Amino acid sequence: MPNYQAPVCNICGGTNFSAGFKGRLAHGVKPMCDGCNSMERHRILYELYSAVSSQLSDCRALQFAPDASVKREWFAEYVGSVYGSANSYNMMDTGLDEGRFEFVISNHVLEHVPDDIQAIKEMVRVSGPDGIVSLTIPTPTMRWETVDWGWADPDINYHYRDYGADFPQLIANAIPGLQIVSASGRDPVTGIHDIVYFISSGEARLKNMAAKWAKVPVPLARHVS
Ligand SMILES: [Zn+2]
Numbered sequence: 001m002p003n004y005q006a007p008v009c010n011i012c013g014g015t016n017f018s019a020g021f022k023g024r025l026a027h028g029v030k031p032m033c034d035g036c037n038s039m040e041r042h043r044i045l046y047e048l049y050s051a052v053s054s055q056l057s058d059c060r061a062l063q064f065a066p067d068a069s070v071k072r073e074w075f076a077e078y079v080g081s082v083y084g085s086a087n088s089y090n091m092m093d094t095g096l097d098e099g100r101f102e103f104v105i106s107n108h109v110l111e112h113v114p115d116d117i118q119a120i121k122e123m124v125r126v127s128g129p130d131g132i133v134s135l136t137i138p139t140p141t142m143r144w145e146t147v148d149w150g151w152a153d154p155d156i157n158y159h160y161r162d163y164g165a166d167f168p169q170l171i172a173n174a175i176p177g178l179q180i181v182s183a184s185g186r187d188p189v190t191g192i193h194d195i196v197y198f199i200s201s202g203e204a205r206l207k208n209m210a211a212k213w214a215k216v217p218v219p220l221a222r223h224v225s
Pocket residue numbers: 009010011012013014033034035036037038
């Protein structure tokens with residue numbers, strides 16, 4: 001008998017999964033959890049966040065496009081920005097005070113924003129001098145370089161660009177004074193890997209989180225601009 005264990009969702013403990021959008025499979029495996037509707041990236045994020053959750057309890061969190069990757073109770077305060085609702089912030093110009101939220105989360109939103117560098121500057125400003133911006137974007141592990149065509153293409157879900165492996169370099173070139181950590185996570189259900197970017201204008205909080213990730217271990221790469 002092969003030593004086979006059915007995959008378990010690390011978010012809800014569910015063991016039943018369905019195909020993704022338009023019947024999509026990942027490595028031949030159904031990626032969507034029937035219990036919590038999580039996809040690969042949500043479980044990867046959940047794994048990375050839960051490893052450092054003890055460091056999040058003093059953070060006020062702002063999440064653009066709330067999803068299953070985050071537990072509200074990890075944070076001192078949690079606010080979700082829902083596009084098109086009354087509770088929506090413009091990522092390029094939030095109108096929020098500097099340092100209003102110590103932890104700003106954006107998963108698969110940046111590709112929909114006309115000026116992504118301005119959006120990152122704004123999120124870093126809102127996260128304050130030692131806060132953290134947590135980002136995921138589509139396809140940085142699958143493309144050599146970012147291609148930005150400057151308009152929202154309806155054929156690919158209104159994306160302005162395809163991101164490539166040069167993403168941290170693009171940020172570092174455009175914005176001085178940042179600490180950028182690329183953390184590699186693996187989805188326990190499909191085996192898919194993805195990169196989560198953590199950006200801060202300070203070093204202390206990221207350094208403490210890196211010490212926690214080293215115990216999992218989570219492979220990290222670090223850029224300083
Ligand atoms: Zn689940």
